[in-house]
Amino acid sequence: MTGPLLVADDLHRSFGPTPALAGASLSVAAGEIVSIMGPSGSGKSTLLHCLAGIVSPDSGRVAYQDRDVVAMSDRERSALRRSQFGFVFQFGQLVPELTCLENVALPLRLERVRRSEAERRAKDWLDRLEVTELAGKRPGEISGGQGQRVAVARALVTAPRVIFADEPTGALDSLNGERVMRLLTGAARDTRAAVVLVTHEARVAAYADREVVVRDGRTRDLARTA
Amino acid sequence: MSIGQTFLGLLEAGPRHGYDLKRAYDDRFGRDRPLHYGQVYATLSRLLKNGLVEVDGTEPGEGPERKRYAVTDAGVTDVQRWLASPEKPDPYLQSxxxxxxxxxxxxxxxxxxxxxxxxxxxxxxxxxxxxxxxxxxxxxxxxxxxxxxxxxxxxxxxxxxxxxxxxxxxxxxx
Amino acid sequence: MRELLIGARMAVTGGRDGWTRALLTALGVGIGVAMLLLAAAVPGALDARQARGDARDDLRLGEPVPAAADTLLVAPLETEFRGRPVRGRLLRPEGPQAPVPPGLTALPRAGEAVVSPALKKVLDSPDGDLFRPRLGGATVTGTIGAQGLAGPHELAFYLGTDSLTDGQAVRLDAFGGGLPGEELGPVLILLVVVIFVVLLLPIAVFLGTAVRFGGERRDRRLAALRLVGADTAMTRRIAAGEAAAGALLGVVVGAALFALARQVAPLVSLWDISVYAADVRPAPALVAVIVLGVPLVAVLVGLIALRGVLIEPLGVTRRAVAPRRRLWWRLILPVTGLALLYPLIGGIRDGGRADYQVAAGVTLLLIGSVALLPWLVDLTVRRLRGGPVGWQLAIRRLQLDSATSARLVNGIAVAVAGTIALQMLFATVEDESTRSTGQDTTRAQAAVQLAPRVDAPAALARLRATPGLGHSTGTLWALATPDRPASTAPSLLVDLRIGDCAALAEYARLGSCTDGDVFLVQGPPDAPPVDAFTPGTRLRVGDGGQEGAGATWSLPTTMPTVPAREDPFGGIQGAILATPAALPLTALGPLGVDFFATFDRTAPDALEHLRNAGASIDRFASVTSMSATTENNRFTNIRRGLYIGATLTLLLIGTSMLVGLLEQLRERRRLLAMLVAVGTRRTTLAWSVFWQAAVPVVIGLALATGFGIALGAVLLRMVGTSVSVDWSVVGLATGLAAAVVLLAVGLGLPALWRLLRADGLRTD
The missing domain is CATH 1.10.287 (Helix Hairpins)
Known part of the structure; x- marks a missing residue:
């Protein structure tokens, strides 16, 4: 891999009259864990959404493996998110009707993997994230920390190149938060997946290789230290 | 960190040599700053003088200090008091x-x-x-x-x- | 009381969402209330229509009225214009005090016409020329007022004349006061009762759904109230207040919608029936029941819905795993219904009690299908496994909460079950009341009949010249009888029919025929014999064969006897057929004309032209458009009502499905946005929405078909006919319902797309 895996350049994006991004730039190398920090309302989630092709910026460029994400059709971007990216959000990301196992298998099934095969691989990831016993339970019956670990398993099950995590520990206590972060970054390093981690907690950001600060919609890259 | 009280606490588990004490201390609490031998023996002699420890026995053989130390009742009381009293929160008012x-x-x-x-x-x-x-x-x-x-x-x-x-x-x- | 007010305020405040919810409930309840009010107004509207019909009635049976200064001669000139019936009357006053029909200020003078506003519109349009000849060149001098018309779209005219004679007309000294209309028979009453139940029940179900719009959000709000110290009883009262407020708002909306529908009603004409706004006036007692009953029911439904929910200060717990649905009590309703209907099998009696018994039985049976539906959906969905992601999402959702979906389908199930039962009843009753006319439309699509006239051959030629005709055949006819003294034998009359070979071939199987031939036609065995007409017999022709009247003519000595054939009207009888060269046409006196024609496909108004041609030759000319069957007019009306009602009901249910769907989508918007973020295809989500709606619908339709057929069978047994199922009707009813569901889902999809756009994930 020569260039960076994922690049965002001078992104602008407004919601109504409120500017969320006003010149944000970022590049992520393969296998790198980058945290995006900033106070609430600084635009860090919007930056993540733009990077992941969920939201299109008003102006600016997003490139994944030198392919222009902004120019892609909605269908192409969906396919990209399915096959190349994984997602962990703060809460409310598991489908309440499906069991944990089915939730983890969902991205594979969206990729048209056979059900039995998808559930076998989902089972492996549940084991790895130490939530084997939750396979048959529904999200309503498990704790927040367990739910996040199931969500991490779901983000990793397709062996993505980039995992986007938006305040993955935001709703958890420190102990569970630490556990989720350890499992997430550990698994990401093992599978050589890059992680884009949005958080406002320095302790969570410290799991990354480096951090980018967003203030008023602009990124400030602090001294790059390895 | 109070080395004295830490030694007393470690000795509560049983009598030790000064060398053992240093190793136990370094393992659990030392991390960045291992103790100097001088520090160990200076502390032990202070504790001995205050009647908080006593010499439990002397090993036969060569070497500067083959003494084995044990905690006294006064020493146990001291540890007890130290653990029970809260640490003063550091105010960092002039950082x-x-x-x-x-x-x-x-x-x-x-x-x-x-x-x-x-x-x-x-x-x-x-x-x-x-x-x-x-x-x-x-x-x-x-x-x-x-x-x-x-x-x-x-x-x-x-x-x-x-x-x-x-x-x-x-x-x-x- | 304070809690009720808090609830009422909560129904209308609470930001945009609160408003949307209140509006949806109000609209839903409003539509339901408007439908109920309209239904309540139907009998009144029909009565008003009937009353106006009675007031202008001009049929008289019994003692003829002698001519006087206050009498009037009236003759009907019924015709049709482009399939719409036209009521025409020819009026000739016999003195200055002659009665004036309702809606007219004065009688039209000879050569003047007064027309209904609808007919005036036709006459003023470019199509006016297609009708004007039927007014016989009269000038339109005025329009008929509302009190003289059945409805605003009725086509009608009164034509003044001075040439009407006693024999052609009825003499009146006043309009109205004729015989009252025929009462509906017991079977018809049964039908009407069932129709009302079948149409109003889904509306009731719909009302039940409408007052639950936004229920989940409401529950969360109640939880917030518990947090600040409200106890369970208080939350219940608040919920009741909220439901009542929504329903009251709905009643207001309903009243407004009803007023609107009332104003729009005169603009609409369905199957030749139109009503005046003033006719749409529900009985005050019914209005009171609706206005008070709907909010009451809303409160009850709201409280019942709360039973399944535990509202705690920290949130809402739905009784997570729904209590295992038990079958036995769900069976009580339909079984009771059947028990009520069973004693009536074998023949229904007249009298009010049976009506109520039927209504109660039918209602219970149909509500039974509603009670059974959640149980059946549960049972079915529990067993479903596998399938693609969209299907999996839908099924899992249904397994977790089938009640919500089942509720949406309830209305459809009731409507379809009722419609199937009714259609079965109809099919039979209709079979019995629809006679095959025997008319053969491949031979002729229209017939013109003219009374005997002197210039019959010329009239026939004019009819033939009508533009837009395909092939046509015409015959002249007169009645003939053997010329012998009346006392020697009973009078023996046959048609003497004159025409070319092709025209005569419509009445008999001629074999060979050339001009100059005469045939004796032998009718079917049960027809009067024609043996008396032996070759050479001298006949007396015309004027009903009266002795000494008309012309005489002798049958030729060679005259083949041929078998009769059904004429295009479906009649078959003995006759004498003669080609023109066989007899002195001009010497026979006045002859009638029978004319049959088919139409050229490319001339759409040929029938109107033919009517005009007929009317310009003889204003009493009968122009008939032929059809293979004719049915009892009353059934047509009832069936029309059913069709309108069923369609409206299904649309209403479609609306409530759509609202329910949108609400579900809104509540799950975060989840949907998340699914899109992880790369879920939109089509997958669309399929999941579709299956979630479709699975309960399929189950509901299956159940409805079963119940409908069962109810239909019971009704048929009550009427005393054998049970047969018309599967095309079943297919149509279920198909229509399925189409409504598809429509609702289809309309819901744009909302889904919109929800899936970008900012669904934003939390701040």
């Missing part, structure tokens, strides 16, 4: 960082850069501690977390200060 920020503002230097540089340094250290924590055992985790929480507190202060820089500038320059 170097605050001084630096105010100085920068007064002299018209960019305080923001100062804060960002400090922030980067803090985060660098936090990353390192996080890595150590993840590679280490439970004791490592606890020690690192203690440091991480303190660093995080500093960072929060840095962020808050950055957000209030304009107010502060007005206050110190008026």
């Amino acid at each position: 170097t960082l605050y001084t630096k920020v105010v100085l920068a503002l007064v002299t018209g230097r960019p305080a923001n850069d100062l804060l960002d540089t400090q922030r980067a340094e803090h985060l660098r250290l936090m990353r390192e501690l996080t890595r150590r924590k993840n590679d280490g055992d439970l004791a490592d985790q606890l020690v690192c977390d203690h440091a991480l929480f303190h660093l995080e507190a500093d960072l929060r202060w840095l962020e808050l200060t950055a957000a209030r820089l304009d107010d502060l500038r007005r206050a110190v320059t008026s």
Whole structure:
């Protein structure tokens, strides 16, 4: 891999009259864990959404493996998110009707993997994230920390190149938060997946290789230290 | 950290040689700063003088100090008292960082850069501690977390200060 | 009381969402209330229509009225214009005090016409020329007022004349006061009762759904109230207040919608029936029941819905795993219904009690299908496994909460079950009341009949010249009888029919025929014999064969006897057929004309032209458009009512499905946005929405078909006919319902797309 895996350049994006991004730039190398920090309302989630092709910026460029994400059709971007990216959000990301196992298998099934095969691989990831016993339970019956670990398993099950995590520990206590972060970054390093981690907690950001600060919609890259 | 009380506490489990005490101390609490032998024996002799430990026996053989120490009842009471009394919270009312920020503002230097540089340094250290924590055992985790929480507190202060820089500038320059 | 007011305020405040919810409930309840009010107004509207019909009635049976200064001669000139019936009357006053029909200020003078506003519009349009000849060149001098018309779209005219004679007309000294209309028979009453139940029940179900719009959000709000110290009883009262407020708002909306529908009603004409706004006036007692009953029911439904929910200060717990649905009590309703209907099998009696018994039985049976539906959906969905992601999402959702979906389908199930039962009843009753006319439309699509006239051959030629005709055949006819003294034998009359070979071939199987031939036609065995007409017999022709009247003519000595053939009207009888060269046409006196024609496909108004041609030759000319069957007019009306009602009901249910769907989507918007973020295809989500709606619908339709057929069978047994199922009707009813569901889902999809756009994930 020569260039960076994922690049965002001078992104602008407004919601109504409120500017969320006003010149944000970022590049992520393969296998790198980058945290995006900033106070609430600084635009860090919007930056993540733009990077992941969920939201299109008003102006600016997003490139994944030198392919222009902004120019892609909605269908192409969906396919990209399915096959190349994984997602962990703060809460409310598991489908309440499906069991944990089915939730983890969902991205594979969206990729048209056979059900039995998808559930076998989902089972492996549940084991790895130490939530084997939750396979048959529904999200309503498990704790927040367990739910996040199931969500991490779901983000990793397709062996993505980039995992986007938006305040993955935001709703958890420190102990569970630490556990989720350890499992997430550990698994990401093992599978050589890059992680884009949005958080406002320095302790969570410290799991990354480096951090980018967003203030008023602009990124400030602090001294790059390895 | 009070080395004396720590020794007393360690001796409660059973009599030890000075060398054993140093190793046990370094293992559990030393981390960055292992004890000097001089420190060990100076402390032990002070404890001996105060009647908090006694010499339990002397091993036969060569060597400067083959004495084995045991804790006395007075020593146990001392440990008990030490553990029961709360530590005085450190107020950090005159921190170097605050001084630096105010100085920068007064002299018209960019305080923001100062804060960002400090922030980067803090985060660098936090990353390192996080890595150590993840590679280490439970004791490592606890020690690192203690440091991480303190660093995080500093960072929060840095962020808050950055957000209030304009107010502060007005206050110190008026 | 304070809690009720708090609830009422909560129904209308609470930001945009609160408003949307209140509006949806109000609209839903409003539509339901408007439908109920309209239904309540139907009998009144029909009565008003009937009353106006009675007031202008001009049929008289019994003692003829002698001519006087206050009498009037009236002759009907019924015709049709482009399939719409036209009521025409020819009026000739016999004195200055002649009665004036309702809606007219004065009688039209000879050569003047007064027309209904609808007919005036036709006459003023470019199509006016297609009708004007039927007014016989009269000038339109005025329009008929509302009190003289059945409805605003009725086509009608009164034509003044001075040439009407006693024999052609009825003499009146006043309009109205004729015989009252025929009462509906017991079977018809049964039908009407069942129709009302079948149409109003889904509306009731719909009302039940409408007052639950936004229920989940409401529950969360109640939880917030518990947090600040409300106890369970208080939350219940608050919920009741909220439901009542929504329903009251709905009643207001309903009244407004009803007023609107009332104003729009005169603009609409369905199957030749139109009503005046003033006719749409529900009985005050019914209005009171609706206005008070709907909010009451709303409160009850709201409280019942709360039973399944535990509202705690920290949130809402739905009784997570729904209590295992038990079958036995769900069976009580339909079984009771059947028990009520069973004694009536074998023949229904007249009298009010049976009506109520039927209504109660039918209602219970249909509500039974509603009670059974959640149980059946549960049972079915529990067993479903596998399938693609969209299907999996839908099924899992249904397994977790089938009640919500089942509720949406309830209305459809009731409507379809009722419609199937009714259609079965109809099919039989209709079979019995629809006679095959025997008319053969491949031979002729229209017939013109003219009374005997002197210039018959010329009239026939004019009819033939009508533009737009395909092939046509015409015959002249007169009645003939053997010329012998009346006392010697009973009078023996046959048609003497004159025409070319092709025209005569419509009445008999001629074999060979050339001009100059005469045939004796032997009718079917049960027809009067024609043996008396032996070759050479001298006949007396015309004027009903009266002795000494008309012309005489002798049959030729060679005259083949041929078998009769059904004429295009479906009649078959003995006759004498003669080609023109066989007899002295001009010497026979006045002859009638029978004319049959088919139409050229490319001339759409040929029938109107033919009517005009007929009317310009003889204003009493009968122009008939032929059809293979004719049915009892009353059934047509009832069936029309059913069709309108069923369609409206299904649309209403479609609306409530759509609202329910949108609400579900809104509540799950975060989840949907998340699914899109992880790369879920939109089509997958669309399929999941579709299956979630479709699975309960399929189950509901299956159940409805079963119940409908069962109810239909019971009704048929009550009427005393054998049970047969018309599967095309079943297919149509279920198909229509399925189409409504598809429509609702289809309309819901744009909302889904919109929800899936970008900012669904934003939390701040």
